[in-house]
Amino acid sequence: MHTQTITAPTVNALDIPHVMAAEPADQFSAIVRCSRVVASEFSYNKDEEIYGEGEPSEYLYQIISGAVRTYKLLSDGRRQISAFHLPGDVFGLDPGSEHRLTAEAITNTTVRLVPRRNLEKAAASNVQVTRNLWTITASDLRHAEDHMLLLGRKTAMERVATFLLEMDRRLARAGMMALPMCRRDIGDYLGLTLETVSRALSQLNDEGILMFSSARQIALRNRQRLSTMEA
Amino acid sequence: MHTQTITAPTVNALDIPHVMAAEPADQFSAIVRCSRVVASEFSYNKDEEIYGEGEPSEYLYQIISGAVRTYKLLSDGRRQISAFHLPGDVFGLDPGSEHRLTAEAITNTTVRLVPRRNLEKAAASNVQVTRNLWTITASDLRHAEDHMLLLGRKTAMERVATFLLEMDRRLARAGMMALPMCRRDIGDYLGLTLETVSRALSQLNDEGILMFSSARQIALRNRQRLSTMEA
């Protein structure tokens, strides 16, 4: 693993319970709490690889700030991004000993991480830890099922509409979203070319459904209309 | 659930351990054994729905004989099949209370099933049961990740090559496979039309890479060449 910055290990599981009690959905915290393992922090630079496909799976990650893409490549370089991970999201849980995807920082990114080894020890005795790990895998599966429908059967415009609604839901603040990823990343997520993505966004802008303040700063002006477009 | 035939509940978990000891990979048996719940048998007719998207998730299924497709629909009828389930496969484990896919019998199909309610009771106390359920979900996720790459980035011929190798691996006997599904099902699995699937298969036949004895009886004649075609 090629980490650039190592901010000293900071968060001890024993400190967390009361702080995090208000966030029942935070599985990572729940796992850390139950398993009583130490979570460290690491930072990665923009475009830096966090782990590669086929590498041993040693850590579970939660994004503190930044954004991460996980993807698979074909031999000739065609790329399919499976998911974008945003602050609060957990990634890197490939059950089995090897990662099945590559993970890269989209922007400078800081993560919390716990060694899998510790998790497994905790999971062996504590059912709740195992259940939480299962829940994370189940969420990934749910997303993948939805995404297969998009990739297999939706038109370009429907894919872009779905993407915008997903990102709006996950990262909009004050009606505005700041996309961390470039047009090529969006294309590789949606199974389209970057030009097709750009054309679809321009059309939505022309139709008044969204508004750009810059290429990556987008405000949705008509979510309902966009919903009908996602098919 | 609209089941046509109810063959009397037969298999009791307590009978299984020794019979199944030779199949370590059979998670269903392991789960049934650990949780000491009763597994029943049911049969479904060709094209009969086993459960629908959005319905409460009440059972976990294992195919004894036959084949099942699980899919999602768009409002205008476009369909994406997520997976084909063949004898020995487990399906229906949508964590959470509702099914996220519809399941239908492709041919007349017999399944073993256990009530989720019983599983959950067993899983609450027995870590091994939870781990096995997690493993099933993880396998589904792995397949979905591979399939997203196919749907987002592979050409029609590459998709068909991948499909043939998958089915050959899973159901070939004596170098021959008997596909249970029609061309439309294959198309809806691969994100293609049935005509495109048919054309690709014909081309592979012309090139001597496969041989038909009937439309659904296929023997691969050159797996290595097919492997290079799946990209």
Add this chain to the structure above:
DNA sequence: CGGCATGTTGAGTCAATTCAACAGCAGTGG
């Protein structure tokens, strides 16, 4: 044997891609 499902093949179309040019902007250094 007839009728309907399923599968194949051909011809024309089209949505998305490829290739190409240019615009915008951020960072760099003279």
Add this chain to the structure above:
DNA sequence: CCACTGCTGTTGAATTGACTCAACATGCCG
């Protein structure tokens, strides 16, 4: 401060792989 450079994004024009529509072939089941 502004030209220069590289990167990202947009737009246009031509191409193409897969789709649609159509006709026909095959085969299974009653």
